[in-house]
Every structure is written in C-alpha cells, then in structure tokens.
Amino acid sequence: MKTSTAVDYTFEEILDWLPELEANLEEVGEIIIANLIMLGEIPAPTFHEERRVNFLTDRFSEIGLLNSSTDEVGNGVGILEGENDDDNILIVAHADTPFSENVDHTLSVEQKYIRGPGVADNSLGLAAVASLPSIFEFLDITLKKNLILMGATRSLGRGNLEGLRFFLDNNELPISAGLSVEGAQLGRLSHVSIGMLRGEITCTIPEEYDWSRFGDASAILTINEVINKINDIPLPKRPRTSIVLGSIEGGTTYNTIATNASLRFEIRSESSDMVEEIGHRMEEFVAEISSKTGDEINLDIFARREPGGIKFSHPLARKTRFIMEELNVQPRLSPSTSELAAFIDKNIPAITLGITRGDNIRELDENILIEPIYKGLTQLIGTILAIDGGYCDTEQD
Template structure:
C-alpha cells in the first residue's frame, strides 16, 4: 500500500466539518424512514431517493428494470467506478407505524438502522462532496437496491451486477449500524421455512392429539439433535416461529423460519439435506403435511484480510479512532463477492433494539461514520487500495 499520510491529513477534522450537514441528513433520514418499504414494495422509497439525486444535480440517475435506484456522480476521469450500495427494503410491513421520533441525541423508528440511515447517507452524500469541494477521479455509482432481504434473496443487486454498464473496481455496502463493522467476507448460508399443516381429513375426535405446533416442535427437537462441527464453524439459527390463532383452538398450521450458517459450503449443503430428511420423517410419522422451502443461499468467500482495500479501511478507521469489528456477512456483500468485486460492508453509527419497531440510533456517531465512509472512498479513488 502507498504512503497513507497524505490521506490522513485530509481526514483530520473531517468529522467536525461534517456536523454542518446534520439538519440535511436528518431531514432525509426522517423522510425516507417514514416511507414503508417491505421487500418487493420499495418503489416509493426508491422514487424518493431518485428525486434527491435529481435535486443534487446528478444528471445520470434512473430506475432500472428491476426497480433499483441508481445515481451517478461523474468523476474527472471516469475510467472505472466505485459502487456505493444501500438496500432500500426493510423487514416491516406497510401496516407498521413508520413515524420517526427525533430527540436531541437519537432517532427511534421502525427500520431506522436497517436501513433508512444507509439510504439517507446515499441521498445526502452528493451534497456533502460538492460542498466540501471533493471531486473524484472515478465515477461514484450510488445504488439503492431492492429485493435484498428475506425472500428477496438479493435479487436487486444481482440483477444490477449482471446488467450494468459500469466498470466497477471496488464496492462499499452501507448499513446503519454498528459503527466499526468491517465485513469483507461472506459465510455459507441456507435460509428457509418449514411449514406444518394439519390435513382437512384429520379425525378431530382424537382429543388433543392434533396440533401443527406440536408437530413442528418435533421437527425442532430433531434439528437440535443434529451434530454440528466446531471447525468449520457452523450454526443453525431458528429465528422465527408462527402458528395457531387462539388459546382454545387447535393449531391447524405453524411455520418455522431458520438459517444454516457455516464457513464450509459442503457443511451447509449436508445440513440442509439432513433437515430435509427430518421433514420427510416427521411428515410420514405424524400424517401432517410438513414442507421444506429453501428460498435463499449464499456461498462463502471474500477478499483476504491483507487485501489492499481491507488494509485501507482499517487505516482509515484507525486514523478516526474507530475500532474495527471484523465479522462475516450474508448481505449484498456476497453478491459482490460472487462477481469478484473487492467489497466491504460498513456501519455508520451505534444503535440498539435492531429489528424492532422501536429501533434506535445515536446521532453524534453518525459524523464519524460518514468521515470513515468518505475516507475509504478517497482511499480507493486515490489509488491507495491498488
């Protein structure tokens, strides 16, 4: 890596300079955060981001055939591009109250951390770079991706990567939290649902014998009995369970949402196959309809710890007194890895109660997170990461 000192000088005092954009950033955050955007229904939020790109003077902004929002901040040379990605969807439904509650030091609201803040940064960055008189050599492609979470299975960014005209040299994925997050690799993953349904023909005179929840519980017990290796590190996360309608009614259906995660793709596939066997066994034994639906997969991979982009990111963090938190990811980073694009995922601020309607982020650390992001963009643009 080349001498980092010239870039360190540019980072000196940058955090304080960025505080002047507090009101603009928070206004963008509140406005975009109060637009519901469950996966497959992100169009209104993407249109808001496109309007912001247009107001910032980005002449080359558009919505592609998959619904992704794209804005291009042209560089002086434009031979290749830096991709800046923030997913537009959230886990919350249209019916959820999306009101953002702003205090002097924090903002609370559904999806504010995941990923309304990331989108707000995307919308505000063109204003910041212009006002700070920062002109890049490379094009900066600002990407608000759709269909990222859950059953979306990264469809938005995968479509973009397969069809875009840009020569992308490096990419950065922006997440609202946590500041210090530095993800440069993806683990193997398999995500799915197991649904149990008691058939219409069941003999209901057998008091207490039938319950989709009890059948699903048998599936869960058998999954818990699967022997997982310690090396490569592997886990099964049973993240959600839904079933039944009331206290005094036997549950006719129940659904388990789960993920298999491992450093080994072979272990992921073997574990998924074992879960499939369990589902068939329990279905045959109970007579209930038990079905397995696998709707998302990830392959392990990423850039090395010593990759220049990774080294640059750690150097920028060190200069800003940010302690890197190294952790693998199963987000958009994995789609970039699949295309052999050097990429990182970063967090912007600190927060708590993630994935709950009272999700909260702290305001003051945002500016250090912004300085970190701009610093890494400048490092890539300046050739420090080659």
C-alpha cells in the first residue's frame, strides 16, 4: 500500500497492511533512535524546554515542513501538509521532563535497551513526533488531512498543560482529532481523563528555637500531621477516587530542626465533585493544623483537570483497539491526567498512546526496550491512517 497521492483505502486494508508496515519500520529504526538520543540528551525541565524544542523545529525545517515554528509559550509546531487542507490531526508529545539541567542526560544504547533519565517520559514520545515526517516520506504516504506535529511545553507539574492549552486556545485550525504520544507503555489506550487536583502543601516554622515546644517544633512533624489527616479522609469505591502522595521534602541534616517541609500530592477521581470535596477538606484541616501549631502552612493548588473524554465505543477508541489487537498488543484502558485533558476541555476527540515498554519511569535509570518501538510506531501510524480515512468520525457510525 504505497502511494505518493492520498487514496481511499478501507479500514480492513489498513489492518491488513500493518504487519508489512511494522517490518518496514524496522528498516528505518535508526531514525527514531537517533532522534531519541539527540532530543533526549538536551535537558528540558518544565519551563525550560527551549533548546529541546529548537532541535525539534530544526528537524521539521530540515525535512521541509510548512510553518515550522515556536509560539509564545515555546511550543514547537510543524505541519505535514495533506492533500485537503481543510482538516487537521494534532499529534502532540510533551517536550518537558521532570529532570533538572544538572542531571546527566546522557543516554546509553544497548542492544535491546536505551537507558537514561526521561528516555520514556517523554523523550521517546517526542522523538516519535519528530520522526513522523521522515517515516511518512520513507513509506511514500501522503495523507488527506494535515498533520500538526507538536512538542508541547509546560506540561508537567506546575506547567499544568499550559503549552497545549495555549495552542488549542489560540490556533485557528480546525482539529478533528488529537493523539497524545507517550514513550511508555505500549498498549496504553487512554480515552478518558479523570478529575484531578494537584497541589503542594508547604510548612514553615519560625527560625527561633522555642524551648517550650522542645521536641515537637519541626516542620516535618507538622507535615506528618497533615499526612495523618489525609489518611483519615474516607475514599469512596464509587466513584473511584484516590489521593497520591507523590513526594515529600523537608529539613537539611541530622541535628537541626527542620524549619521547612513540603508535600506534593494529587487527588484523582472519576467525579469532579469528589475532587472538589476532598480539596475543601484539605483546606480546612490545613487551616486547623496551622492555628493549632502556629506554623505557617500553605496549600497551593496549581493544576486541575475536569473528568471527561470520549466513550469506550467512540470510533476513535474502537478503531485504535482493533489496530492494537491486529498487532497483538493488549489494549490497557487507563484514564489519563495528561495532554488528553486539554483536548477534552475543547471537545476534541483524543486518545493517548504509548510507544514501547519501559521501566523505572521518572527515575534516573529509566529505560525502554528498543524492539517494541516498531510495533508502537505501527500502531500510531495505523491510527493516523484510520483517522485520515474518516474511520474514527462519529458520523461514520
């Protein structure tokens, strides 16, 4: 199924072509691995993605994409033109990683693995987006719709999806579907976003040593009290709800009382009411502990997501499942709090896909398997072709 002009092919033809496509992609595997190395070795902590995004847009310019540029919030965007320019598919990967500039970003390439900080989340996702124009050129495929390829900035943590939200708020191109690409895990098929509220509780105690409070004047003890209160919050089984205590910091050494401590958390629920209710309870007990201890405690909520998304039976989710099954990839339906949420807010049908299998995600020894990358890319291209062919539109059903 090779064509230099866009042609109509049936969804079954796309499915039949997938094994051949996967074999072809192995021939150009070096493209994505090279992009992964070069992108992944450029540090890109949230709010400081400029160099990584510049590399991405250089790649887009080199292959001749139109409108390869960066915008006000630093997103890198390139458009692979289709034959009919009245419709667009947005393929996005977040460009930021949780690792600071000071971390050694060297990736090591072994026969089966690639290792290094951020390799899965999300250097590989971004490398997939960077490689798509070369891959389509190699496969000699022209699409009908435009493919908007994007490295989104300010996605993680306090970034709160600012990059993608900015783009969706300000661009004038009609977008019929969104695909969010993550390096791992292959098989991931997220079509709904759960309600989420992300924040940080910081505690500061006065510098002066207070003998009257000997033994208990510590920001760590206060944060501990906060954690006890969080654990006392009853969580319902339905709607499914959880509180993730993601990271804790406090103090400096063995024998100095900790004057600062912080706790980072995320509240997740299928119900936005439940998220809000837990958020209110946190505000209340933070105020209560603060007045009881005299410590300064701040609750900073800096990211929110509304639950939503497309249905399990939506053609985009269903056709992607068929593609995965054809490739012997077991779809794992997991809700997402990532880029998907920004699409949902704009009522754009969207899913999140993973490219390969990885371990130790967000750790310094993060690693991915090389071989499944080709299957992951095949799944991505198959899904793009299905969207391009109109098989993922609701009107078709």
